[in-house]
Amino acid sequence: MKVLWTGNEAVARGAYEAGVVYASAYPGTPSTEILENLATYPEILSEWAPNEKVALEAVIGASFAGGRTMASMKHVGVNVAADPLFTFAYTGVNGGAVIISADEPGQHSAQNEQDNRNYAKAAKIPMMEASDSQECLDMIKAAFDLSEEYDVPMFFRMTTRLCHGKSVVTPSSRKEVGIKSFVKNPGKYVMVPGNAKVRRMDLEQRLSRLKEYSENCPWNRAEYHNSSVGVIASGPSYHYAKEVFGETASYLKLGFTNPLPDHLIQEFCSKMETIYVVEENDPYLEERVGMLGFACQGKDLFPKMGEMTPDVIRKALYGTMLPQIEYDNTTVVPRPPTLCAGCPHRGFFYQLGKKKNVMISGDIGCYTLGFAKPYNAMDSTVCMGASFSMGHGAQQVFRQTDSGMRVVSVLGDSTFFHTGINSLITVVYNKSNTVNVILDNRITAMTGHQENPGSGKNVKGDPAPMMDIEAIVKALGIQYVRTIDPNNLEQVSQTLDEFLALEEPSVIITRWPCALKKLSREDREEFQGAFVEKNRIEEETCIGCKKCIRCGCPALVFNKEKRKTSIDSLQCVGCDVCTQLCPTGAIKKEGK
Amino acid sequence: MTKNILLAGVGGQGTILAGKLLTQGLLEAGYDVKMSEILGMSQRGGDVVSQVRFGERVDSPVIEKGGADMIVAFEKMEALRALSFLKPGGQVVVNDYQMPSMPILMGDFDYPHHAIEEIKKHADTKVIPASDMAEKLGNGKVMNIVLLGTIIKTMGLEGIDWNRIVKENVKPDFVEINMKAIKAGMDAVGG
Numbered sequence: 001m002k003v004l005w006t007g008n009e010a011v012a013r014g015a016y017e018a019g020v021v022y023a024s025a026y027p028g029t030p031s032t033e034i035l036e037n038l039a040t041y042p043e044i045l046s047e048w049a050p051n052e053k054v055a056l057e058a059v060i061g062a063s064f065a066g067g068r069t070m071a072s073m074k075h076v077g078v079n080v081a082a083d084p085l086f087t088f089a090y091t092g093v094n095g096g097a098v099i100i101s102a103d104e105p106g107q108h109s110a111q112n113e114q115d116n117r118n119y120a121k122a123a124k125i126p127m128m129e130a131s132d133s134q135e136c137l138d139m140i141k142a143a144f145d146l147s148e149e150y151d152v153p154m155f156f157r158m159t160t161r162l163c164h165g166k167s168v169v170t171p172s173s174r175k176e177v178g179i180k181s182f183v184k185n186p187g188k189y190v191m192v193p194g195n196a197k198v199r200r201m202d203l204e205q206r207l208s209r210l211k212e213y214s215e216n217c218p219w220n221r222a223e224y225h226n227s228s229v230g231v232i233a234s235g236p237s238y239h240y241a242k243e244v245f246g247e248t249a250s251y252l253k254l255g256f257t258n259p260l261p262d263h264l265i266q267e268f269c270s271k272m273e274t275i276y277v278v279e280e281n282d283p284y285l286e287e288r289v290g291m292l293g294f295a296c297q298g299k300d301l302f303p304k305m306g307e308m309t310p311d312v313i314r315k316a317l318y319g320t321m322l323p324q325i326e327y328d329n330t331t332v333v334p335r336p337p338t339l340c341a342g343c344p345h346r347g348f349f350y351q352l353g354k355k356k357n358v359m360i361s362g363d364i365g366c367y368t369l370g371f372a373k374p375y376n377a378m379d380s381t382v383c384m385g386a387s388f389s390m391g392h393g394a395q396q397v398f399r400q401t402d403s404g405m406r407v408v409s410v411l412g413d414s415t416f417f418h419t420g421i422n423s424l425i426t427v428v429y430n431k432s433n434t435v436n437v438i439l440d441n442r443i444t445a446m447t448g449h450q451e452n453p454g455s456g457k458n459v460k461g462d463p464a465p466m467m468d469i470e471a472i473v474k475a476l477g478i479q480y481v482r483t484i485d486p487n488n489l490e491q492v493s494q495t496l497d498e499f500l501a502l503e504e505p506s507v508i509i510t511r512w513p514c515a516l517k518k519l520s521r522e523d524r525e526e527f528q529g530a531f532v533e534k535n536r537i538e539e540e541t542c543i544g545c546k547k548c549i550r551c552g553c554p555a556l557v558f559n560k561e562k563r564k565t566s567i568d569s570l571q572c573v574g575c576d577v578c579t580q581l582c583p584t585g586a587i588k589k590e591g592k
Numbered sequence: 593m594t595k596n597i598l599l600a601g602v603g604g605q606g607t608i609l610a611g612k613l614l615t616q617g618l619l620e621a622g623y624d625v626k627m628s629e630i631l632g633m634s635q636r637g638g639d640v641v642s643q644v645r646f647g648e649r650v651d652s653p654v655i656e657k658g659g660a661d662m663i664v665a666f667e668k669m670e671a672l673r674a675l676s677f678l679k680p681g682g683q684v685v686v687n688d689y690q691m692p693s694m695p696i697l698m699g700d701f702d703y704p705h706h707a708i709e710e711i712k713k714h715a716d717t718k719v720i721p722a723s724d725m726a727e728k729l730g731n732g733k734v735m736n737i738v739l740l741g742t743i744i745k746t747m748g749l750e751g752i753d754w755n756r757i758v759k760e761n762v763k764p765d766f767v768e769i770n771m772k773a774i775k776a777g778m779d780a781v782g783g
Contacts, residue, residue: 002619003619004615004616004619004625004627108630109630132626132653160630161628161653161654164628164629164630165626165627165628165629165653165654166615166625166626166627166628166653167625167626167627167650167653168619168624168625236652236653239651239652239653240651240652240654242651242652243651243652243656307654309652309654309656310652310654310656311656311657314656321656321657321658322656322657322658322659322679323658323680324657324658324676324678324680325658325675325676325678325680325714325715326714327672327675327676327710327711327713327714328710329672329673329675329676331672331702331704331706331707331710332669332672332673332704333669333693333695333696333701333702333703333704334693334695335602335637335638335639335669335670335673335693335694336638336693336694336695337603337636337637337638338636338637338638338694339636340636340637366636369636373694373695373698373700374698446636546699549697549698549699552694552697552698554637554694554697556697557692557697558697558699570732
């Protein structure tokens with residue numbers, strides 16, 4: 001049977017067919033759907049971990065215990081998991097283990113564009129790269145066999161187009177490989193320096209055997225056409241290059257890319273007069289080709305950043321793209337992502353942005369959009385969990401000046417569990433006085449509504465222990481804690497003012513569900529009246545002052561001819577933020 | 593010969609489901625199919641495109657600028673934004689619906705009211721009130737399926753068993769309205 005699957009669906013299927021019994025991940029675009037798909041197979045125990053390091057460590061334990069196992073994460077997640085990753089290469093595996101890195105050339109949903117192929121090289125972990133969904137399935141299955149055969153964890157590098165692009169796949173059935181027995185072996189599993197030095201030497205031997213595999217495996221192959229123009233490519237870049245060069249070039253398609261097949265590269269290059277290396281981001285393949293003594297065209301011709309799509313290749317090669325319609329597009333207005341109508345972050349950021357002499361330390365989530373107009377309520381964003389710790393460092397420096405600057409640090413519930421909790425420890429321990437805000441919208445929203453340790457459910461939607469954020473921060477030693485309704489503008493403003501005046505660290509928890517969340521029974525009990533009654537604007541009472549418009553809600557539309565504002569009832573969920581801004585009381589509940 | 597269809601809209605408008613049904617039909621008709629879309633942050637009210645390519649053998653999963661045989665725009669300004677993807681001589685279907693983006697709502701820019709006129713100057717363009725048609729069918733949300741109907745007719749894909757594709761992919765209660773929506777879309781661009 002043929003199906004049309006994303007790379008993420010195919011990877012999950014590959015893991016299922018390979019007999020995986022345990023998987024762990026933290027959500028992150030574009031990798032999120034891998035674990036969501038794994039969770040649909042009853043044979044695989046699938047879990048959301050609070051962060052990528054925890055996910056990988058759980059996977060390492062599962063491998064040592066003898067099960068086939070997989071961790072999946074976005075590219076920056078590998079930074080979080082890098083500590084265990086490097087030493088996992090030394091220990092090797094018991095049950096086969098695969099780590100998925102979903103990179104983001106083009107930065108569709110990420111704070112940077114790092115090329116994680118460099119991790120494979122640096123961590124000395126063998127790597128595979130698929131070019132379409134069928135290869136995802138086939139390679140993942142092979143990766144588990146290789147992991148066990150060569151006693152190594154395997155690194156599987158994907159990119160956004162591969163993760164979210166669909167192509168034709170023929171699935172097959174699961175191979176039950178069972179769970180191997182765990183045999184105590186400190187020399188292999190306890191990485192004290194004495195043991196690690198031995199494993200370090202052993203790793204070189206394992207890699208040297210894998211280099212031989214790389215030379216002769218089905219994933220690295222030359223395709224000769226009647227041409228002396230040679231293209232070397234891995235991942236989706238292979239298909240992009242084929243689209244442009246067609247059969248006017250020969251190809252060296254590389255799928256097993258650490259260790260690279262030097263002899264195969266030499267053989268291919270020696271037959272070609274002109275060599276192009278087509279790869280996204282860093283000159284990973286190009287540097288190896290150069291090191292082997294062949295002149296090639298790579299990053300001197302093709303861009304170092306963004307996706308290597310056919311039009312990018314065409315432009316770099318020929319200076320032109322396909323013929324296009326020439327038209328006036330100067331009037332097309334950008335459509336940046338925005339906080340949704342009814343988003344619980346709106347009221348909070350509307351008020352926070354008005355506070356003077358405050359630096360706002362931000363984090364990664366939907367709420368990062370608080371940086372934009374009309375809120376202008378975020379001054380920094382670097383990585384997951386950084387808001388509390390960066391805010392702390394900033395406050396420690398402001399304290400040494402006479403600026404009187406105060407810091408408000410903001411992150412979401414899932415980000416708090418991810419790494420924010422560690423950052424709050426430094427705030428308390430080092431006697432900071434930052435105001436730390438946890439925007440608890442009862443779900444991991446930006447990646448598409450994944451459960452987390454605070455939501456009361458697991459990845460399958462089954463009941464799970466629910467962490468109590470207020471109790472946690474109190475236990476860490478925060479004395480000033482208050483849980484507020486972010487849609488209540490007066491409460492938001494007053495609480496901020498009160499806590500900004502403190503000499504001690506404080507935590508504000510805003511608690512209201514994401515407007516897109518499918519509310520649970522518990523949510524309905526706790527948030528009575530949430531998203532029940534929409535609002536409307538009484539036209540005769542509206543004076544067209546546009547004060548409501550300034551809260552940046554996409555449901556509010558100002559009509560220039562009438563000089564009145566109206567509410568798009570398809571979008572409105574009745575959060576009442578705009579109602580509180582209206583000076584004439586023109587905003588009413590529908591039907592009233 | 594590979595055919596390319598670009599679906600352009602705003603996050604939340606249902607481009608993804610329309611693309612899914614389309615590609616499912618193409619797969620069952622025996623084509624090689626690739627589809628590309630970007631998920632994540634852009635879903636939050638940002639502009640989104642789904643790219644569908646089909647033929648005997650498809651390499652790239654993305655459509656080049658100047659490469660689309662057909663653009664189906666779920667919103668008027670998005671049609672104008674996407675026009676650079678159209679192959680000269682290609683077809684455009686636009687939903688007669690406008691959704692101002694946040695910079696327009698904030699009063700920093702004007703909505704490009706001449707979008708349709710500009711597109712018509714350069715391409716064979718059909719403007720379809722798909723949102724209104726969907727409302728009349730009883731559910732505004734099937735706007736995306738009305739637009740799927742326009743693709744089926746424009747690209748000559750009537751031979752595919754869409755009834756079965758819809759049955760396999762939507763809840764039983766919604767099969768009838770989806771089939772009506774496909775027919776309405778086909779009729780709207782027919783003749």
